[in-house]
Amino acid sequence: MSAAGYSVVAVTAVVVATLAVGAYGWRFSRTTSDFFVASRTVRPGLNASAIGGEYLSAASFLGVAGLVLAFGTEMLWYPVGWTAGYLVLLVLVAAPLRRSGAYTLPDFAESRLESRAVRRLSALLVVAIGWLYLMPQFQGAGLALAATTGTGPWLGGVLVATVVLVNVLFGGMRSITFVQAFQYWLKLTALLFPLLFMVTIWLGDGGVSPASTGTTPGDSWESPLAGTGDQQLYTTYSIILATFLGTMGLPHVVVRFYTNPDGAAARRTTLFVLALLGLFYLLPPVYGGLGRLYAPDLIASGDTESVVLELPSRMLAGTLGELLSALTTAGAFAAFLSTSSGLTVAVAGVISQDGLGRRLGGVRAFQAGAVVAVLVPLGLALLTEGVGVAQAVGLAFAFAASTFCPLLVLGIWWRRLTDAGAIAGMLVGGGCAGAAVIATLLGMAPTGWPGALLAQPAAWTVPLAFLTMVGVSLATSRRVPRHTARTMVRLHAPEAVQLDRGILPR
């Protein structure tokens, strides 16, 4: 059988396994609560695997290795930041967010600030971030399938969208939880197993440092500072800020917290996730490093994102190498499927509650929301080509850090936040971050300092959003929500204490 043949078999196996594991979950999905939050009964171990499976997108599975291969050590800040983002989330948000008792981010915003306007703005932002993040997943799936099997670039995206839609339509969150937990372990195996063979070969060849083979002499492959010239320190810290603070604002991350039984379980789940992410992120950079030694031609051809897919067959001759390459292709598809599933559930939840809920209601509205949530970004992905997977994902992080991060942090820890302050902060932060990245993507950015400020905007947009939120809240101090004290009790008091927590949101 040819190498492409093995890849087709591997991708088919992942798709079939995903549908089968999902079907196992369908049997349990009956109520609206099953569909939205798996009835809030998911144990920390299973839930953490599901969060890991959902979070490790194509950007992690393919993008990190490619970026490390092309640009070197500085790109390690992305996996570090994506993991540290969970630590920030654990410390500031995890337990209170679960205790808020809300289904989605707009639910949280409305119950904390007692304002419909904040709810509508949050819903809009959730859908925007979700679509921004779904689009590169579909595009990446198309590229990966085209690279390994030689099909048209549209097929991969359509395939992923169809499988996700089937699982979400029939099983909602309950079904997706099983699928994603399975896919975390699949992704880990798909990277770890080939790596064992490849590291053995590397050690057999004398174990030379990847930094020793500079393709361009004098480049700083081993330097941990991103960017060029004077802006190095700024660019590096801006990446750190965007990833550390952006994680908590991603809709598919936040929606997962409502599936925990209580606040303490939410904390333990997050700790478990930290361990699983740390374990996974040890692997992709090694592909990048080895790729520099064994597949340096990928740098010249600009095809660095396929290093994970191609390296096993480059380093190992014959059928074994082809089989291992098929395994990493299967892992890449698991990455596309799981992240798209999680995003679809999160976006569908918001669309159905805020867009369709009044007309349809319940499970029907959720299913209609899921169709909209998948078809729009799929259409966008098929229409616009060329925005890199890692670039679009980076944009989503900077955008989330500038909008939902201040809303969550101030909403949970600061009693004097007002609805007017929250709206102003989200508009200013989101507006600036959005404008900066659109300018960069359209190629309108100048060089030097202004260019650096626009390419990595988080270091100035996040503080600006926080300051606006605090400033406007203080100026409108008469608008502090009436039940703030009671909401604070609900967010922070442990469940073991019998207390009047006010009216829980739906």
Place this chain on the structure above:
Amino acid sequence: MPDTSPRRVRVTSPRTGAARVQRVPVAREIEAQTALGEVYMSSLLRSQLRLALLALATLAVVVGGIPLLFWLAPELSTVEVLAVPLPWLLLAFAVYPFLFAIGWLYVRAAERNERAFTDVLDRS
């Protein structure tokens, strides 16, 4: 016609021994949002926030210090440990156990704070 006159009850002395002190559980104080209840809630909030800020400060100093360190001393990035460059060793391997350790210590301390709060409320 309904009987509107109150039912007869036997009257006994309410004073059996010494006068009792009326005790209001702290949980009721919190519910009624009295000043005392506020004191308990804001002390929980403060201790949790202090803990969170401590964890974030550790993260900021140690992990956030890495770029500054290599910016001030660029020659450090050429140091190699077992054929692996030092920055690579820090960012690709060493940082993850460190992140987990902060998280683990944080969860333990946060649960201890909550237990202390629950104990105070149960004892009252």
